Amino acid sequence: MAAGGSAVSGAALDVHAVLERRGFTLDAALAARPGETLAVMGPSGAGKSTLLAAIAGVLRLPRGHVRVGERIVSDRRSHIAPQRRGVVLLGQDPHLFPHLSARDNIAFGLRARGLDRAHAGAEADEWLWRVGLPGSGPHRPGELSGGQQQRVGLARALATRPAVLLLDEPLTALDPETAGGVRAMLAEQLPAAHTTTVLVTHDAVDAAALAETLVLLEDGRVTQRGTVRDVLTAPATAFGAVVAGLNRVVGAVVDGWWRAGGLALPARGAAAGDAVALFRPGAVRLDTLPDGTGTGALRLAAAPGEWVGRVSRLEQTVAGIRVHTAEPAVAVDLPADLVAELGLAAGRPVRLRLDVDAVRLLPA
Incomplete structure (x- = not known):
């Protein structure tokens, strides 16, 4: 990040988030290259989810900025609505529409962007195949396992081709075997989609398997950043050492x-x-x-x-x-x-x- 929180040239995502909530201060900067997956790790209460909410536009920044590509979507003077940022936020709960089939859940975002029903349905089926769920299109969320629902949620997010995808601990609620399968799917699909991704996780396996860059966030501030290998090889804080084992x-x-x-x-x-x-x-x-x-x-x-x-x-x-x-x-x-x-x-x-x-x- 440039000194003073200035824009980072060539970055697909450039953030300097400064805000206070209930006595907690977040003052964190990060930048990601086009198509890069950046992992953010930190102890509970460090501000990881708050940072994602600021990038997504759920929280307004009184200071700092969020730039997506060449467009400022949030700063002291302006605040573009979440749905107009080209940013998608996905957490532990994929928040699928319970009354829609898996195919229609994925097609929903495509239809909202102007694609006709037939083409949206065909693309939804393509994404179901990509995330390992061919033939699951007619099933509603209640008929799918937690891991399958998360795959549908990821397919819905990626199908809209967001400029930035924010993943807030998407594997935490899954059992280890299911999480491993979804992780393998992400490792294949995130690079293929060429979407810039910020992944908040508590698991070093996620960072090592999915990300190029690792940022450690502690008490609202970035304490270390670098390649995943460099951070895990030489952690600068006690928390980083725990992450690295x-x-x-x-x-x-x-x-x-x-x-x-x-x-x-x-x-x-x-x-x-x-x-x-x-x-x-x-x-x-x-x-x-x-x-x-x-x-x-x-x-x-x-x-x-x-x-x-x-x-x-x-x-x-x-x-x-x-x-x-x-x-x-x-x-x-x-x-x-x-x-x-x-x-x-x-x-x-x-x-x-x-x-x-x-x-x-x-x-x-």
Whole structure:
């Protein structure tokens, strides 16, 4: 984004949204190239849905602007109605017309744009085939599964060839298998449609599978943006590290050693000053102490990458249990049966060993 929120040359979508709602301030800028899919991730309450509502025109901007192509659709002086922006917003609920068939739901937007009934119906059938629902045209939404309804909603959105498609967590309400199928369909159809897309998601899989660019939004402000790979490889915030599945520990390099809490690592050429250690939870081994108390650590000779911490909480994961420890805050992934065998619980002191070769030190 250009300094001061000025227009970005060549962008299909250029946004600088500034507004306040019930004590919350959104001040976020983003831009997307023609045909690009841009993912937006952030914790609950970060302003992701508010940002999409501002782009769609559901919320009016007292400051900032929204530009679609070469046209300003929202700024301090003007506000073009949502239906005249060339922007389509689709959320978890596709909001299909319950009394219309799948074919007629898709054809509705086409008819509204002047296409005759026969051609609109034919194009609707084409889109049903594209989203993997051939032969489902006569069925009403109540006769379709949640995943099928979402596919019809996406077909209806794409059939109108919007300049910008806004997807607000469209896969959240679906079970993992259904979400995977819809995700695969989006990965095929979004590039084919050449529609600029902004995808709000809570799942890094969506960003990795569908987007070229990833924007992290926290507390109403953009904290990081870049290619999906770059952001997930070097997250700049604690939230970004969670998204990337990494531990991100802030420490300092002094006299050739990086230290944070009880953890010390060789700096390996890192400059003195604040630095961040990035490593995967799987790079850490965890054991109980000999006598089950922190005093057991006094009898242990600590090597680089070994320290004593304390369990702060346990979290269920798909593959087992993530053990969160303090002093410093580090997550360790363990099988559920091992957690039971070790008797891990909040407050339990533990010994941790980190593979120093699995650590990347970056300037804070």
